Amino acid sequence: MKKMGIPNMTEKNREQFQSDGRLIETKLSQYFATRPRWGMLHEAMEYSLLAGGKRIRPALTLAFCRLFGGSVDTALPMACAVEMIHTYSLIHDDLPCMDDDDYRRGKLTCHKVYGEAMAVLAGDGLLTAAFEVLLDPALTEMTREQAGEAAFVLAKAAGHNGMVGGQTLDIMELETTEQGILELHQKKTGALLRAAAEMGCIAANAGEAARRAAISYAEHLGLAFQIQDDLLDAEGDPQLMGKQTGSDQAAGKQTFLSILGSEACRSRVQKETELAKQSLAVWEGREYLCALADWLENRAY
Numbered sequence: 279m280k281k282m283g284i285p286n287m288t289e290k291n292r293e294q295f296q297s298d299g300r301l302i303e304t305k306l307s308q309y310f311a312t313r314p315r316w317g318m319l320h321e322a323m324e325y326s327l328l329a330g331g332k333r334i335r336p337a338l339t340l341a342f343c344r345l346f347g348g349s350v351d352t353a354l355p356m357a358c359a360v361e362m363i364h365t366y367s368l369i370h371d372d373l374p375c376m377d378d379d380d381y382r383r384g385k386l387t388c389h390k391v392y393g394e395a396m397a398v399l400a401g402d403g404l405l406t407a408a409f410e411v412l413l414d415p416a417l418t419e420m421t422r423e424q425a426g427e428a429a430f431v432l433a434k435a436a437g438h439n440g441m442v443g444g445q446t447l448d449i450m451e452l453e454t455t456e457q458g459i460l461e462l463h464q465k466k467t468g469a470l471l472r473a474a475a476e477m478g479c480i481a482a483n484a485g486e487a488a489r490r491a492a493i494s495y496a497e498h499l500g501l502a503f504q505i506q507d508d509l510l511d512a513e514g515d516p517q518l519m520g521k522q523t524g525s526d527q528a529a530g531k532q533t534f535l536s537i538l539g540s541e542a543c544r545s546r547v548q549k550e551t552e553l554a555k556q557s558l559a560v561w562e563g564r565e566y567l568c569a570l571a572d573w574l575e576n577r578a579y
Contacts, residue, residue: 291569295337301350302336303328305358309411322392322400323407327365329383332577334503335360335474337570342475342492345563348482355418356428356477359408363436364470366404367445369397376449379525408432420481428477440469456537460501467507468500491557498554499571502547506577508535509543515578551575 287295306327310320336357343353372379372387373394379387389397411417412429420428434440444466447458475496479489512535516523535543554571558564 287569287573291566294566295570298337298340299333301354302333302340302357302361305354306361309358309407309417318392318396319399319403322388322396323403325385325391326369326382326388326400327362327404329385331383333361334570334574335364335470338471338474338496338567339478339481341567341570342478342484343481344478345558345561345567346479346482346484346488348478348484349419352419352424353478353481355411355420356432356481357474359411359428359432360470360474360477362404362408362411363432363441366401366408367436367441367470369401369404371445373397376445377525405436424480424483428480431473431476431480435469435473440465440473444469451531454532456534459532459534459537463501463504464497467504468497471500471503472496488561491561494557495554495567495571498550498557499574502550502554502571503574505534505543505547505550506575508533509540509547510577510579511535513540547575 307324310324313320315321339353339357339360340350343350368382369388371377372382373389380390381387387397388400392400409429409432412420412425412432415422415425418425436442438446444462444464447462448466472493475492476489479492482488484492511523511525511533513523534546538546551571551574555564555568558567
C-alpha cells in the first residue's frame, strides 16, 4: 500500500495527527507484549491490530478529550479500546461468510494468513481485550466512574443496537432505499465513531452541551465518511486503498452511490462535512477537528 500524505491540514494540525498516531501505535503494541502467548492467537490479533490504517476513531477520542480540557493519558486507553473493537469488526467482516475479502490495509486479511478459525478467535480476543483495557485499574488513569461509563458507551455502540446490528442489516440485504442504507450505516459505521467522540468527552469530564456537540460532529462525519467510502470503492485506486475495489458493485450491493449517483454523493459528502464542522462552531480550539473533517472529505484512501 502506498503511503499518502495528509493534505488540507496546516503543518501544526498535521503534526498533531501524526503525533497522536504514533502514540496510539506505541500503546497498542504494548498491550499484548507481556501477555502469555496462546499458540498463534496473539500473533493473529497483533497482525491485524498493528497493520496500520488511518486510526480515525482513536484520533477522535484524543481530539475531543483535548478540546474539552482533559488529559490525553486518561483518554488513551479509551482510544485503544475503540481501535481494538474496530479491528475485530474488520477481521470478521473479511471472513468468507461475510464480505470474503482477501486484502485489508495492503496486506492479506487475517483469515488468509491464519485460517478462518483463528481469525474468528483473533476477533473475539480483540473484542474482549477492549473491555479489559477499559476496566483494568492497572492499565488506566481513569476513575471507576469514567471506566464504567466508557465501557457502557462502547458496548452499546458495538453491539446489536449498533455495529453488529448494522452488519446484520448489511448481510440481510434489506437496504433498498436511501433511508434503509442510512439506517444501516448509522449503526455499522456511525455508532463506533459516535462512541469514540463521546469517550473523549468522558475522559475530559465534559458537560452535556459538549457531548451533544461531539456526537453531532461524529454523526455527520460518519455519514460523510461512509459516502466517500462508497465512492472510493467504485473509483478509488486499489494500491492507495490497500484492498480490492469494485466489491460493492460485484456483490450487487445497494449503496449511497448506486441510489444517489456520484454527483449527488459528492455534494452530500461536502454538506455532511460542513455540518460536522458547524457542530463545533461555538467551541474554541475546534480547528484540528475541522481540519480532520476536511481531510476525510478529500481523502483518496
